Amino acid sequence: MTFNMKISAAAIALAVGVSGTLLAEQAKAQDAGQYVPGTVYRSGPYAPGGIPWANGYADYFKLLNERDGGIGGVPIIYEECDTAYSNDKGVECYEKMKNQGPTGASVFQPLSTGITYALIDRVKADEIPMITSGLGRADASDGTVFPWVFTLPVTYWAGADAIVQYIDQQEEGSLDGKTIALVYHDSAYGKEPINTLEYLAEKHGFKLELFPVAHPGLEQKATWLKIGRQIRPDWTIMWGWGVMNSTAIKEAAAVGYPMDRFIGNWWAGSEVDVKAAGGVSKGYLSAQFHGAGEDFKVLDDVKKHLVEKDLNAGPDEEVGDILYNRGLISAVFTAEGIAKAQEKYGQKPLTGEQIRWGIENINLDEARLEELGLTGLLDPVKLSCADHEGGGSVIIQQWDGENWKPVSDWISPARDEYLRDMYEKSAADYAAEKGIEPRDCSKES
Amino acid sequence: MLYREAGQFKTSYAKDWAIFPIAQDRIVVLGFLAIAFIAIPVLSSEYFLATILMPFLVMSMAAIGLNLLTGYAGQLSLGTGGFMATGAFAAYKLSTMFPGMPIEAVFLLSGVVAAFVGILFGIPSLRIKGFYLAVATLAAQFFLLWLFNKVGWFTNYSTSGVISAPPRTILFTDIYVTGPEASVTAKYLFALTLVAILALAAKNLVRSSIGRRWMAIRDMDIAAEIIGIKPLQTKLSAFAISSFYCGVAGAMWAFLYTGSVEPLAFDINRSFQVLFMIIIGGLGSILGSFLGAGFIIALPILLTNAPHLLGLNIPVDVISHVEYMIFGALIIFFLIVEPHGLARLWQILKEKLRLWPFPH
Structure with a gap:
């Protein structure tokens, strides 16, 4: 038996032995509670x-x-x-x-x-x-x-509704002919609000543009060029998570999209996201179901x-x-x-x-x-x-560069x-x- | 001493052609099957069955599939995740479109659907080889996932794009194997049966003329063509059969293991995972597919649970990071000491056993 053989045999024996004892040992008794x-x-x-x-x-x-x-x-x-x-x-x-x-x-x-x-x-x-x-x-x-x-x-559906209610308030009750873009994480999570927004688009007469972003969301150049240069939606909603959020904020700033017309949902609106994007995120909005x-x-x-x-x-x-x-x-x-x-x-x-x-x-x-x-x-x-x-x-909050400040009352979804x-x-x-x-x-x- | 075939005479062709010509091998394999079918369901906990053995079985199936294609036919593929997703979504569509269809048929037909998709994406293999082919099969990976994400029909227009397994019973019984009523033991035995049958089929396939054609193509395609092996049929059959196994594995993942699945579960990382399994387990070896799946699936779970079971109180994030480090180190270790995979290690061990206790 060569030396290598011996080492690997020993490693396997050890792995098998350890796993055997580990599996044999069941969860220990817990304290009452x-x-x-x-x-x-x-x-x-x-x-x-x-x-x-x-x-x-x-x-x-x-x-x-x-x-x-x-x-x-x-x-x-x-x-x-x-x-x-x-x-x-x-x-x-x-x-x-x-x-x-x-x-x-x-x-x-x-x-x-x-x-x-x-x-x-x-x-x-x-x-x-x-x-x-x-x-x-x-x-x-x-x-x-x-x-x-x-x-x-x-x-998520209620959240999407509340965001559109807020937009409706800002547009003084008329969304007819407006364009709203949804930038979303292309997964089960990000797709949840789509049918609600489609329903609302029909009801209010606004145009809904969908922009899926592939996991993990680091590549959004094309998305934002299209949003910022071509479509120029009146409002943009984001259903993002993790590094996708700060990337989107940075890209939005790069194409000159106004931050106060960019609303993230509650997973796209934490300090982690806006701080990572730096100063450009000032004015960014997000929907929350609790205070900051x-x-x-x-x-x-x-x-x-x-x-x-x-x-x-x-x-x-x-x-x-x-x-x-x-x-x-x-x-x-x-x-x-x-x-x-x-x-x-x-x-x-x-x-x-x-x-x-x-x-x-x-x-x-x-x-x-x-x-x-x-x-x-x-x-x-x-x-x-x-x-x-x-x-x-739901409450809409705005990032003022230091803190999240509420900019709406509590909105009750319809x-x-x-x-x-x-x-x-x-x-x-x-x-x-x-x-x-x-x-x-x-x-x- | 224990492992020696002296005295075992092959007196007929049938005996010479047997899968396991040595009696000791047969005993070991039958012993393993007995343990897997009888002892494990009786003795092991639900946790062990549901979170270690189920993914192990599913990924073994996928690894066998890729091993047929890459290990035996020499066609490097990175589309495994895509083919698994095809199987999963085909199983979902078949079982929801035809609620009366037996679950066994659902699994096999979803494999067949994946096989056809595999043939389609195998066509470039006729022109390109090696790493270039791997890149071409990436198209399958990305296109298929994009398709299932994009087209609502595949998910019955579910808002989130997640499919979940409808409850179904085994043919002629009322034992549930999918859905919330299904017991873990039933799921495990069903998966084990599928894997056992299809692994046996794979083992026989690679010993038959088709397997020999694959190996001829793998070892030198021009020489193989000269002796009369048609590259078109051979390569495409490898893609078809490999994708069949991957498709069944994908259906098992969605229906038996997690119970619900979104396309993200079959992303590019899944393809790499299966590729690493067969590299570590052993290319061109059915046993290696199992060993590799065991190494890649079970070891991280054991590493995660080890500190807790040993009574150490380590924060979960540290455990996760330590797990990655140890796991990575072990991969490097095994690749250095045995680049041909764990299956080769087993083979060497058998050689040594024959000489034991008098090595020369």
Whole structure:
């Protein structure tokens, strides 16, 4: 046996041996508490956006443990798994974490539309609720077809509607003959708003131009030459994520497209995006479903209980950033679902099925928001068996070079007018394709 | 001592032609099949089945497909992801257009659709070779994904472009193998059966006249042509059969593994992944396809979970980065010590075993 042979044989033996022992050893016993899985991405192409979100999400549970001793006296066991924004890794994380803790995973929040799609069947089979805050399938707002999926507080369709409402306000109620361009990430995520915008284009009489951008979005020269030199749309909407956003802002500036007519959705409107693009991004608009900045009571608590004791997950200056706040809001939804479920099932670690009831009965009204220190950060949300979106609102914010400043009031998407019908129709198609019998919400308690 | 064929006489042609002429090999293979079909479903956890063995089986299938084309017929291809996507979308269209079609037929027909697409994109191989052909097959990769992204018909006009597997049962039973009701064990056994049958078929194909024609073309196409092998049929048959396997693998990915899929899942990285599998596993070896898939699929997952299972509390981002580093180092290590792949390592081991314990 040559030397090389010996080395490689030893390497293989070692690899096989180690993996054998690792697989044999099952998950260790966990302390008593409510297990909350965090499917986050701190690596991969979208990590710059994923990290602040993950820190906000983790910090809120840590805050609950530090300040209140958990939820209703039940400590939160929070654990992360890195998905790298890849669907197969996301599935791997889900399968690994779903049965952890004393009662299994409470709620999954995948933070990726692709992973959401991959998990929809699985959460149903495993009876674990999934919250997709401002992402995922819009038609999952129909709780009769998607009992396990929640889209609070807004969906992409609702976001697209709110953006067009804002544009309509700016154009003083007449969009007839105008041109609106949509620059979107060419994936499941980016395509979500298209049908809403097509509907609105027909209704208001504006012309919709579509510009898909291939993943990861570094090459947009041709797109922006066409937008800036040829079509010159009155408004441009962007559904981007990661490095695509700052690239688009830079390219838009390069062709002289006015920033105050360029609106990103909430994934295309964080400090990461505008700071990476530099000074040219001043005036850029973005739609959000929560406030920006750190002047909120809950963030004071984060500073008092976490930052001062150096317990926060990320850098201190990150607290108050858009994506950090969003991670925190998302954690509030999970925590509120657990708190609500405890009212019915008692203060102990609960199962996914019990928490699903809790999320379905979330009622974050002004009083409750004040109690949680969220006033101004979030608009009221109230869910029901059939309505898994909860009627959240959207606010348009503008980057002034230093901070995000609101430039509109809370805009309520036109759900009653047409969005709800679109959700229900799309969900019904899905139910027919998958052979799902929609549940009867009048029989739910 | 253990592995010696002394005393095993081949007294008929059939015995001489057997896939595994040595009795010990047969025992090992049957043993592996018994473990895979009986012991693993009974003993292993759902996590192990769903997240390690399922992608391993799916990617083994894709690796066999590419190995037939690149390892046996010598046609370098970077279109694997595109052909897998074709299989996935064909399976989706077939099963939603004809809800009564048995799922077995869906899988095989989606492979057939991919085969036809493969022939189409194999045509340039008649004129160009090597790296140039690899670049030409990139067209398949990008065109096919663009097509599935662009044309709503392929996704039944889903707003997001994501397809998801409708629930279907195995023929003549009510055991679900796709959709939310399907158990992981059922999916695993279904995938395993598909892979076992098609791997056996591949093994026999490469020992038959068609496989020998592929190898002749691979080793020297002009010489092969002179002795009467038609390059057109041979190359296109390699593309067709390879794409069939990749198509079935794509359908398995969408229907059995993740349950839903968007074209992005089959992007260029998937093609590279399969190519690396066969390079590390061993070009021109069916066993190598499995070894390579195991190395590329299972090892990163084990590396990610290792610190946690060892009780170390390392942040997830550090784990992810360490995983890339160790994995990259291992690839380089194996390519240096054994450039012919893991399958060659196994072959050398067998040679050594025959002499053991008295090496000379």
